Amino acid sequence: MGDPEYLHAAGQDGRDDCHGGDSVPSRVALVGVGRMGTPLCGRIVSAGHTVTAFDVRPEREDPVRSSGADWAPSAATAAAGADVLITVVPGPDEAEAALPDEVFSALAPEAVWIDMTSNAPAVAQVLRARAAAHGVDVLEAPLGGSPDDAEHGRLRLFVGGSPEVLDRCRPLLEAVTTSDRISHMGGPGTGYTTKLLINLLWFGQAAATAEALLLGRRAGIDLAVLRDTLAGSAAGSDFIRRDLSALFAGDYLPSYGLDRIHDQLEVITGEARDLGTPHELADTVLHLHRRALERFGPVNGELLAVALLEEIAGTLLRP
Numbered sequence: 001m002g003d004p005e006y007l008h009a010a011g012q013d014g015r016d017d018c019h020g021g022d023s024v025p026s027r028v029a030l031v032g033v034g035r036m037g038t039p040l041c042g043r044i045v046s047a048g049h050t051v052t053a054f055d056v057r058p059e060r061e062d063p064v065r066s067s068g069a070d071w072a073p074s075a076a077t078a079a080a081g082a083d084v085l086i087t088v089v090p091g092p093d094e095a096e097a098a099l100p101d102e103v104f105s106a107l108a109p110e111a112v113w114i115d116m117t118s119n120a121p122a123v124a125q126v127l128r129a130r131a132a133a134h135g136v137d138v139l140e141a142p143l144g145g146s147p148d149d150a151e152h153g154r155l156r157l158f159v160g161g162s163p164e165v166l167d168r169c170r171p172l173l174e175a176v177t178t179s180d181r182i183s184h185m186g187g188p189g190t191g192y193t194t195k196l197l198i199n200l201l202w203f204g205q206a207a208a209t210a211e212a213l214l215l216g217r218r219a220g221i222d223l224a225v226l227r228d229t230l231a232g233s234a235a236g237s238d239f240i241r242r243d244l245s246a247l248f249a250g251d252y253l254p255s256y257g258l259d260r261i262h263d264q265l266e267v268i269t270g271e272a273r274d275l276g277t278p279h280e281l282a283d284t285v286l287h288l289h290r291r292a293l294e295r296f297g298p299v300n301g302e303l304l305a306v307a308l309l310e311e312i313a314g315t316l317l318r319p
Contacts, residue, residue, distance in 0.1 A: 018084045018112050018169040025049050026172060027108070029082035031075045031098050032117075033060045035255070036143060037088035039151035040116075040176050042067040044086075047175035054078040056098075075099070079106040084172060085113045085136075088143070091260055092123035092267075099127055104134040112137045112169055116157075118196070118260075120267045121189040128188060137165045140188065141173065142195035146255065150176070157182045158198075160191030196268040203261065203305065204285045205239040210247075210306040214313045223248070224319040248319055252303040259298035262289045 018026050030041055030053040037055070041064060045051050051069035053060075054077070061071045072078035075098050079085055085107055089095050095117050104113070113131050115124065119142065128138045144156035155177045159166055166173075166184055173182055185194045209230075216226045227248075231241045246253055265286040272279035292305040301307070310316050 018114075018172045026083040027081060028052070028172070029054075029072075029075075029078040029080075029085045029107070030069070030088070031055070031078060031085065031103075032088040032090075032094075033064050034088070034090070035147045036116075036150050038063050038067070039147055040086075040088060041069050042151070043153065043176050044172070045069050047172075049172070049175070052078045052082065076102045076106050079103045081106070081108050083108050083111055084169070085111065086116060087113070088116045090257075091118060091263060092120040095119050095127065096123055099130065101130060101134070104131050104136050107134070107136055109135065110137070111135075112139060112165060114139045114141055114169060114172075116141050116143050118142050118199075118264060119192050121192045121271065124189065124192060137162070137168075138188070139165050139169055140191040141182075142191055144195065144198060153177050155181065158191040158194040159184045160186060160188055160194075162187075193268070193271065196264055196271070199261070199264050200268050200282055200285060202239060203265065203289065203302075204281065205237050206243070206303060207285060207288055207305055207309065209237070209239055209244065210309045210317065213317050214309060214315055217315060217317070218313070222319070223317060227319075247303055247306060247317055250316075250318065252301040252307055254300035254302075256302050257298055257300050258289070258293050258296060258304050261302065262286070262293050265289055 025048045028044055028049050028051045030037060030051055033041055033053045033055045041051055041053055045068040052072050053064045053069050054072045054075050064071050087095055087098060089098055095115065113136050119140065124140060131138050139159060139161040141157040141159045144158065145154060149155050153176060157173060157177055159182060163184060170182070185191050213223060213226060217223055227240060227244055230236060269279050269282045269286050272282055288305045292308040295308055296304050
């Protein structure tokens with residue numbers, strides 16, 4: 001998939017792109033160039049923007065420079081004079097640590113902060129206030145997808161914030177994905193909550209599917225036949241149709257940390273408690289992943305809760 005054509009459409013406030021200048025290319029500060037941030041950096045550079053990146057790991061400098069971006073020794077240095085600040089860090093703690101007041105104060109006038117982190121709404125609220133104190137607009141756009149999706153422009157963005165700010169930033173966002181994959185969920189906090197809900201449902205589906213398959217196998221049903229039957233039934237899901245083959249091959253998807261998964265589940269169940277909605281099933285999914293974390297430790301593996309269920313059953317889900 002090629003890079004989308006860059007449009008010269010102005011936002012509703014009359015400002016082009018995601019800053020206050022007259023030209024389309026932005027000066028972008030990118031904080032966080034790990035497995036997702038690095039391919040995003042390359043796509044933003046390829047779209048014609050000037051990018052200066054920072055990561056707490058100095059060994060990320062070479063990949064950044066190889067992508068055509070500049071390297072900065074600190075987040076505040078990267079932010080100096082930038083029109084747009086993009087953060088792609090692992091979680092809420094890293095986001096809060098990466099964004100002291102001096103980072104926002106270093107940005108250009110009328111700058112925008114776009115947070116692509118799977119952040120916690122409560123932490124993000126504090127950071128939004130910090131940004132607002134320096135006249136910085138905020139757009140949350142947590143990511144859905146893999147590093148391969150990031151490299152090829154197939155990410156989903158779950159956007160929360162002002163529609164006017166989204167209009168200003170849409171050309172920049174379309175450097176990393178297609179317009180149909182940018183979903184405006186509502187005001188501040190809605191993008192983060194959407195991403196956390198998607199994660200909750202995916203991990204819940206993985207656990208429920210594993211339990212069903214373990215029971216089916218114990219009852220004498222061939223796993224491959226059961227998978228194909230479930231995929232075409234009313235119980236079918238993207239997890240069964242797309243992700244189950246990895247588990248059947250012994251791949252527990254080591255692309256994300258079990259401790260991060262647990263923390264995200266804890267945030268969304270806490271939000272349910274705070275908002276007074278039922279959360280019995282969410283609590284069960286959280287409890288299962290807490291047990292998996294106690295069993296396996298803070299290692300990478302999105303399906304390690306399923307590995308725990310296999311261990312309890314004494315059966316591996318392999319056709």
